Amino acid sequence: MSSERAKSGRVRRRRSNHWYWVAAIPAAFLLWLATLAWLALASSWEAFGFGANTVELSLVPLGIPFVFLTAYFPLAVYRDADYVNRTSGKWAPEPKQQALVAALGLVVLVLVGVASVFLGLPPTLPVVAGFVVSVPFAAHYLYQRHEHVGTPDVPW
Numbered sequence: 001m002s003s004e005r006a007k008s009g010r011v012r013r014r015r016s017n018h019w020y021w022v023a024a025i026p027a028a029f030l031l032w033l034a035t036l037a038w039l040a041l042a043s044s045w046e047a048f049g050f051g052a053n054t055v056e057l058s059l060v061p062l063g064i065p066f067v068f069l070t071a072y073f074p075l076a077v078y079r080d081a082d083y084v085n086r087t088s089g090k091w092a093p094e095p096k097q098q099a100l101v102a103a104l105g106l107v108v109l110v111l112v113g114v115a116s117v118f119l120g121l122p123p124t125l126p127v128v129a130g131f132v133v134s135v136p137f138a139a140h141y142l143y144q145r146h147e148h149v150g151t152p153d154v155p156w
Contacts (some may be wrong), residue, residue, distance in 0.1 A: 016083035019145060021076035024068055025138035029131070032062050059124050066131040070105045073134050077102040078139060084149055086147030098141065105134030 059066070078099035085092050109130025118127050145151075 016080050018080040020074040022138050024132050029135045064125050070109050070130045074099045074103040081152050088149050105130045108133045
């Protein structure tokens with residue numbers, strides 16, 4: 001049976017929820033900036049003595065999600081661009097091209113990671129560098145998607 005028609009006879013629309021993962025990049029970045037601001041404020045108080053380690057401390061709760069989002073970002077963009085390309089009619093992003101641009105953050109993460117191992121740099125540098133490189137393209141992609149296709153309905 002086709003996935004377009006359920007047993008009840010109602011027509012179901014296929015949806016791409018991969019844009020949520022793309023939207024998670026700028027959202028996590030804003031959360032990280034808020035965390036940095038709070039830690040910078042807290043480090044100015046005498047009770048907290050972690051002043052120079054603010055960036056490292058902010059990556060305690062967000063480091064692994066940053067790495068995951070940076071690694072998954074090209075796949076999420078590819079899948080969402082493919083969905084939009086097949087269903088939109090208003091905007092036809094090239095999925096492979098969009099994924100290659102999105103992969104720049106992952107490339108930066110790996111290259112800076114290799115360099116940090118050989119140069120003895122802190123391990124937070126590749127995580128931050130790769131993630132921060134992904135933020136502008138994620139914002140641009142979401143803006144273009146919203147302008148041409150609109151924001152998809154919430155799935156519930």
